[in-house]
Amino acid sequence: MTHEDVQVVAACDVDRNHRMRAKRIIDTHYGTADCAVYNDFREVLARDDIDMVLIATPDHWHALLAIETARAGKDMYCEKPISLTIAEGRAVVEAMKRYRRVYQxxxxxxxIGCFRFAVDVARNGMIGRLHTLHTYLSEGPSCGVEAPRPVPEGFDYDMWLGPAPYEPYTPKRCHGTFRWILDYSGGKLTDIGAHFNDLAQWGNNSDLGGPIHYEGHAEFPREGLWNTPMHYRVEATYSDGVKLIYHDTSPRxxxxxxxxxxIMVDDDGNVDAEPKSILRTKRIVKQSYAYWQGHHRDFLDCVKRRDPKTIAAPEIAQRSTTTCHIGNLCLRLDRPLRWDLDKERFVDDEVANTMLARAMRAPWRL
Incomplete structure (x- = not known):
């Protein structure tokens, strides 16, 4: 809404409280009462006067919504990660090509300048030949057993579940804490890893590729609702021997x-390096991860130019998110995995290959 060449005309959410709060924010910004509200995304996509869609749902909806948005002839800014599974992510990439849509x-x-500075230093050889990339994603949470609760009035829980398996409602299953349940997300590896593994890939000049070998270990919750890794370490190796190591420590x-x-950059925008002379090569403006303007602007400019090469285009998102998904599969299977980058399949591991995709609850399908 801060961009003068865009007008937000509708809000869609399966939680009535959320969509009405969004309407109030939008109407207040424009000084009108014109913002339409919807429970069902299909009504939004049916409107001919809408050009672009912002997808900010739980992860298990990302791929399906992105593909439906492309089919409807609209461009989209989609929250990370691109998908819940590797196969879904590839389907998104192909859909954007087929329907010639712009995706960010x-x-x-x-x-954000301070993050890009660290990436540029790494890419341009200012610290020599890279040998190790570290991402610090913080440890995952746990919770106890949660008893089923009545679905709150105004919350379309069946639509919230969408393609995910049916499970009884409990508050800690939904909204922000969906990230800690494997039916809907991948825990810290896909929540924070989607950001920092992406930077690592970029800095390594491998954002259209990725590691080919993964190994690691994790501690999962022993009981309770949440089931994503709490404590973990993953070591992924590229074909040239460079290692990408995921840590469960903070700061991110x-x-x-x-x-x-x-060189190192954290989520508050702090940059440190050795030798210190690197820090004097450019004035670094400290900005935290919460600064969004430039990313939105890049998307809007690409839409206007009909340029699919956004700074976080679907193929780039697919490759960086794949490092997160494989990390999780490695931890869940508790064994090393070898990855074929071209075929996007595991080498000599048919059990792991069965986990590249998941069945969707009817009537939903890609």
């Missing part, structure tokens, strides 16, 4: 290590 993944750190950050130095 919500990995906004790509458009990315660090690039080369044979002539290192």
């Amino acid at each position: 993944s919500g990995t906004q750190r790509r458009s 950050a990315a660090k690039f290590e080369g044979d002539e130095g290192w």
Whole structure:
């Protein structure tokens, strides 16, 4: 809404309280009462006067909504991660090509100067040849057993579940805490890893590729509703021997290590490096991850130019999110995995290959 060349005309949410709050914010901004509200996304996509859609749902809806939006002839800014599974992500990439749509993944750190500075230092050889990339994603939470509760009035819980398996309602299953349940997300690896593994891939000049070998270990909740990793370490190796290591520690950050130095940036926008002379090569404006303007602007400009090459285009999002998904599969299976980048399949591991996609609850399908 802060961009003068865009007008928000509708809000859609399966929670009445959320969509009415969105309407109040939008109407207050424009000084009108014109914002339409919807419970069902299909009514939004049916409108001919809507050009672009912002998708900010739980992860298990991302791919399905992106593909339906493309079919409806609309461009989209979609929150990360691109998908719940690797197969879904590939389907999104192909749909954007087929329908010639502009897609921006919500990995906004790509458009924030201090994060880009660290990436540029790594990409341009200022710390020598890279040998190790570190991403610090913080530890995952746990909770106890949650008893089923009545669905709140005004909350379309069946639509919220959508393609996910049916489970009884409890508040900690939905809204912000869906991230800690594997039916809907991938925990810290896809929540924060979608950002920092993306930066690591970019800094390594491999954002259209990825590692080919993964190994790691994790501690999962022993009981309760949430079931994503709490404590974990994943080590992924690229074909040239560069390693990408995911840590469960804070602050959330990315660090690039080369044979002539290192550089690190955290989520508050703090940048440190060795040698310190690197920090004097450019004035660094400290901005936290919450600065969105540049990322939105890049998307809007690409829409106007009909340019699919946004700074976080679908193929880039697919490859970086794949590192997160494989990390989770490696931890869940508790064994090393080898990955074929071209075929997007595991090597000599048919059990792991069965986990590349998931069945969807009827009537939903890609």
